[in-house]
Amino acid sequence: MENAIWWIRRDQRLDDNAALLAAAANGRGVIALFILDPAFDSNRGTPRHTFLLAALTHLDGALRQRGSRLVVRAGEPLEVLREVLAESKAAAIYAEGDVSPYARRRDEAIGKQLPLHLTGSAGVFPPAAVLKADGRPYTVFTAYSKAWRAVPLGLPPGAAPLAFLPAARLDSLDLPNTPSLSLFPATEGEAQRRLEVFCAEKVGTYAFQRERMDMEGTSQLSPYLHFGLLSARRAVFAARRAAESAADGESRRGAESWLNELIWRDFYQMILYHFPFVLKTAFRADLRQINWRESEADQRAWQSGLTGFPVVDAGMRQLAATGWMHNRARMITASFLVKDLLINWQEGERWFMQHLVDGDAACNNGGWQWTAGVGTDAAPYFRVFNPRLQGEKFDPQGDYVRRWVPELARVPGQYIHQPELMAERMQTELKCVIGRDYPRPVVDHAQARQRALAVYKAARQK
DNA sequence: TGAAATGTTGGGGCG
DNA sequence: ACGCCCCAACATTTC
Secondary structure: OOOEEEEEHHHHOOOOHHHHHHHHHHOEEEEEEEEEHHHHHHHHOOOHHHHHHHHHHHHHHHOOOOOOOEEEEEEHHHHHHHHHHHHHHHEOOOOOOOOOOOHHHHHHHHHOOOOEEEEEEEEOOOOOOOOOOOOOOOHOOOOOOOHHHOOOOOHHHHHHHHOOOEEEEEEEEOOOOOEOOOOOOOOOOOOOOOHHHHHHHHHHHHHHHOOOOOOOOEEEEHHHHHOOOOHHHHHHHHHHHHOOOOOOOHHHHHHHHHHHHHHHHHHHHHHHHHHHHHHHOOOOOOOOOOOEEEEHHHHHHHHOOOOOOOHHHHHHHHHHHHOOOOOOHHHHHHHHHHHHHHEOHHHHHHHHHHOOOOOOHHHHHHHHHHHHHOOOOOOOOOOOOOOOHHHHHOOOOHHHHHHHHHHEEEEEEEEOHHHEEEEHHHHHHHOOEEOOOOOOOOHHHHHHHHHHHHHHHHHHHH
């Protein structure tokens, strides 16, 4: 009987996995392989790396229950694959397609020398599946999403019979014992459980509650989707089912807006595939020469959550503490770095990639370019978030701020988004003296806004 | 997936 | 009772 290698990259699941099914087709025995590529060594110690190791450990456990195991090797993927092919007598390698420039170069090089078959994608549809009538890629989200929704999803995923090879005779590295991040247990079962709970309890109010930083209205599925512990297709089937069975307009709106978020993932994967240069520079050529400020002090204040703007600081500290940040807070903190501090969006992009457990090159880049107003279908450059107003709208009582900025815990709601306006006496009484216990705002927002508008305007006129 | 500036309207105070 | 003014509330325009 023939064997095949299932080369696991970002599809760390047994459920609804096109590459795994392709490997197992025709009764082939499957060798599950993960390669620790030295190209990603710089990720070590990040929440993403921790999540990855925990997920692999769990996947190994799941395979052991089937009498097999996960084979883990470190090294150049081409060399490792060559070795494992020889040792296992496998005839072919199956893997999920990946849109990142590095992965495409790697896979193309390997495909020239080894029988590598790419199938499926980390998104619902691969990047060339939804194109304009003239064959070119969409660059406007609404048009893309309309076309996306018209593409048939295929059959809902079902349980598939899988035969894994007892892989004990293949050498494998022992994974370091890595406990899961407390908020994100890295197991496939946890991903499924979250999906069920979200669809049963949260999706109906998602349209409204996902905006609220003080509530847990989001799906909290992002790391599971990023590493493929949850199939994006399965999530979309769940969203469609929730929309169809919605009891009222509001819950239908909730399911629809969640589906929209899932489509954004595909959109940015598609954008990165067709415009790989976005990882290096702005999508919009007319906004590549912005006269950014360079201020190490301001950048560090932003990174450490010490800007003196409560929602901004809350978001940045939530990120540092948990590896995750509420989506609304991502937009607010990003807008603040780019517009208020006028620091290059690429600095923020890098920081988020280092700290987010769900950090995804395509989505993260898309989000930052959107905020900076330099990307596809981006927010217009003159759209500047006012951190105080955003706080008042999406954290009305200030609970999110108090949770992540403990020195503001005693500040009353009236001042929670502008604590510097408290009378000195009140500051003393609350033991929250501005400039001592909590920083003074690093910029005047109104002035910073004017400065950003002027600098962007100048860049456009060049 | 904004916010500020500017314009318009209409109710009510007041001479 | 009338006209004038003020300004809050809302709408529109502008960045």
